Structure formats: C-alpha cells, structure tokens
Amino acid sequence: MKIVEHHLVQLAAVIETGGVTEAAAMLGMTQSAVSRTISILEKRVGEPLFVSGRRPMQPTPLGEQLGLQGKAILASSRKAMEIIRSFKSGSFGHVRIGGVPFFMDAVVSPMIASFQRDEPGIMIHQSYGNYSDLASELESGQIDVAVTPIGSTDLRADQQFEPLLPARNVLACGAGHPLMRKRNLATEDILNYPWVAPLPGSPLVLDLHNILLTLGIEEVSIRYAGGSLMSVLNYLIGTDALAILPLSVAHSFRRENRISVIPLDIPQPERALGIMTKKRPYSNPAGRKFIGHLRREFSELRRSIEKHEREIHWAHGPFMADRERKGPA
Secondary structure (H helix, E strand, O other): OOOOHHHHHHHHHHHHHOOHHHHHHHHOOOHHHHHHHHHHHHHHHOOOOEOOOOOOOOEOHHHHHHHHHHHHHHHHHHHHHHHHHHHHHOOOEEEEEEEOHHHHHHHHHHHHHHHHHHOOOEEEEEEEOOHHHHHHHHHHOOOOEEEEEEOOOOOOOOEEEEEEEEOOEEEEEEOOOHHHHOOOOOHHHHHHOOEEOOOOOOHHHHHHHHHHHHHOOOOOOEEEOOOOHHHHHHHHHHOOOEEEEEHHHHHHOHHHOOEEEEOEOOOOOOOEEEEEEEOOOOOOHHHHHHHHHHHHHHHHHHHHHHHHHHOOOOEOOOOHHHHHHHOOO
C-alpha cells in the first residue's frame, strides 16, 4: 500500500482547521477536491480517519497519527517556500569573496561585518589571493566576487571589473618614528632606515621597485619579509622600519594612532581598486545585495580618505602635480 504524500498534507490541514471547507481555503484547493482526497485515503488504509458526526471534525487515533506525518510534510513545504522567498529577496544565501591580503584585512573585513549586522542570514566566506589567483578562482566558480587592484592587465573575456577607488600608496612607519619629527623631508632620508618587504606577488613589490628607480635609489635595506598585515604593523610600531602600504590600509588604522603616514611625495601606480565578477554569474541575490553594500561602503571610504589626505602636509616633490591632477584614493 502506497500513501501519497500530498494526501497526508490535506489530512493535516483538515485536522488543523477542523473542516474540509477551511482546509481547502488554507491550501488553495476546492472543497470537493479535499473531500475526495479524504475519501480515497480512508479507502486505501481501510479505516475511518475522522469520528463520524463530530463538528469541528475530530480525527480518530489513526487519523491523528497520519495527520502528524502530514503536518511534518506541510511544515517542511512551508519552510522550503520561506527559504525560496528569503533567497530571492537576498536575505538568505552564501557569498564567497576573495581579495588581496592587506586590503581584505584592513578595509573589506569591516565592510563584511557591517553588512552582516543588517543581513545575519547571509554567510560570507573570505579568502585571499593576488589578481591572477582571483581571476582563476572566479573562472572556476570557487569565488563569487573579487576585490582587487587592476592596472593595465586585460580582463578575461567572461569577467568584468568595476573600479571603486583609485590606487594610492604611502610610506608608513610607527607613530613615533624620527622622520615624523623632521621638518624638511628629503628622498635621501628614507635610506637611513630598514624596510619591510611587500608580500610576494603583491603589486606593491613592483611599486616599491618603481619608487626606488624613479627616485634614483639603487636599493633599500630589507630587514623583514613575509608577515601578515598585523605582523607588519606590529613590526613598524616596534622598530624604525618603513613600509609601502596602500593609503586606504594606512587610513583604516588612523584612529589607533599607532602608525603614521610619512608625508613624502612618491610616484603612484596606474591602477584602481574595485570589484571583479563574472559577466554572467549564476543567480545569487545575496551576492548582488552584498556588492551593492560594497559600492556604498567604498563611496563613503573614498570621501573619508579624501578628507584625511587633505589634512596631510605633503612634502613638495616632483610628483605633487600628478597627485593633485588625479586626486586622492
């Protein structure tokens, strides 16, 4: 004997509402259809499922037990519909985001936190990588969105990039560094202190090389390499070392007063930070909602950085005109 599941659902609805008419209204069916289902079910089990002549309708012990099974099916169906509604509205789902390490830790992770305060039903999985890694992970479907700097690199045919923040670098040091007390900064001053090497594969590696080349410096003394963002910050705080950092990263720690931006004019890269996605991603309303949040957060970040940079008294140098032309990042 095979019991049809939707017959149990209708039985549960009759028990819950106390009548065939009410159950039909709840399920969006006709009264005759529900009555026919109850009759078919009773014939199939060979026993009455309701006490005869009772109003509201009262289930027999067998009817009550079968109704509990139908109630569970009905609850699962309602839960499934709620999941579908939540998914389509973007309030439930899973978003996988990848990005360059320092920027993700300092800038994007607080954006994720503010997003999830309003959207607790969305799971965010964060990973790290440089541009080539992120492009491959997008292509293979390992991540849904990447936050990365892009310069003249050509995007892959099925990917798109939305620039949100011009890339800007600064020289960073601990808050009590001797250079912060020097009135007239010169290029030669940075040769007197050890340096932190950028992470391998990071665009900052090429940026540091370009800075030295443009300023006519053959090399600097590298004393520390391979650390995480927090390790680098702690190293700067505990030494007189210097490091090249994205301005947005240095800006994110401005309220802690533990690191400082050395106001020395340096050459800037030709690239922007932004969001990279596939041109035709699979349907993910939560992902679209999250990207919208990133756009708003980046817009606010840009305004805050612009204000911060205007407050820095930059030592005038050969790159100041270019800085003023491009604006802050």
